[in-house]
Amino acid sequence: MFKRSLLSLMLVSSLLACTASADPTSIKSVLTEKFPGANITSITKTPYSGLYEVIIDGQIVYTDEDAKYAFLGSVVDIKSKKNLTNERMAKLNTIKVDELPLEQAIKYVKGNGSRKLYVFSDPQCPFCKKFEAELSKVDNITIYIFPYPIASLHPQSAAEAKAIWCAADKNAAWQNALLKNTPPKNAGDCKNPIDANIALGAKLRITGTPTLIFANGERVPGMVPADKLEQLLSEKK
Secondary structure, three states: OOOHHHHHHHHHHOOOOOOOOOOHHHHHHHHHHHOOOOOEEEEEEOOOOOOEEEEEOOEEEEEOOOOOOEEOOOOEEOOOOEEHHHHHHHHHOOOOHHHOOHHHOEEEEEOOOOEEEEEEEOOOOHHHHHHHHHHOOOOOEEEEEEEOOOOOOOOOHHHHHHHHHOOOOHHHHHHHHHHOOOOOOOOOOOOOOHHHHHHHHHHOOOOOOOEEEEOOOOEEEOOOOHHHHHHHHHHOO
């Protein structure tokens, strides 16, 4: 992973060599030489101050047109007070919801089910349990829960997720596990998508739970209270 410490060092010591008349190809060549193994996915010239945007290991980094300096941080439009870097990152993190494998999710519908929400959730995550309680206050929604155990935080969550999936009623098993702390008692040895969900989450760079994905593909990490969720559902259609 491209470390923040390395980026900070670049700020003070100008690790990047000068190049004549920089362009995306030459910038990538310099970065690749200085940081072998870093995953550079795009380099784009921005409309502000001649900076180039570099997407490296999932982070936004800026470099000048001579590829002499690199900058890690947010670009803010002073007039509008908009954080342009955050807006750009949100766009880059947008997920194509029509490509999500819904067969790997637990689906439940409340009311008319007109609004859609996709959630990566760990059954043993305390914030996921709190979010599930908030979800109980929201109506007219279709929810797709992707059981997404994070073993480094909750070593037993994968086994619990598999047991929930293998229950006769997945919806009830999920609700009971998260809201009542009573997971189903089965071996969890049926065919299940838990390993596939772990791989999917890694591909989408989902590093925490719950992670919410809205109908427009925007993601919001973390526990969201019901009133805020209602607002987000209206904004991110």
